[in-house]
Amino acid sequence: MILEQVILNVIPGQTDEFELAFKQAQQIISGMPGYISHELQRCVESPDQYLLLVRWETLEDHTVGFRESDEYQEWKKLLHHFYHPFPKVEHYIQVL
Template sequence: MILEAVMLQVKHGKEEEYEEAFREASKIISSMHGYISHELQRCMEVQGKYLLLVKWEALEDHTVGFRQSKEYQEWKRHLHHFYDPFPEVEHFENVQL
């Protein structure tokens, strides 16, 4: 399992509209092969800042299966116009302790 982590900055005044669009877009990502779960967290200190966490079975489920799919084009259409600056996506793996 890998964790995709994305810090998102939504354009000022667009937060409510973004959250509604994200609810709709959630149907897209949750239907993808290798998807496990996701959550969107709203920052309490910085207006318009969000943290998206997505769990995937494997890195390629996100980077290839989702990112190279027609569903990703729909995801982009719903969400990408809200971001400024455009977010950087990072992937993490669990450290066995």
């Protein structure tokens, strides 16, 4: 299993719209091959910041299967305009 971790810095004043858009977008990602689960957490200290965790069966399920899909284009349209700066995506594998 691969854990994708992303810190999402949403443009101030747009968090309500972002959360509504994410409700739509999560339906896209949850239907992708290799998808296991996801969670979106809002930061208590910095309310414009979110933590997105997505569990995938393999790295390629995310980097190829999702990112090269038509569904990803819809994901981008729904969400990418909310971020500043654009987020860095990192992948983790469980060791213990």
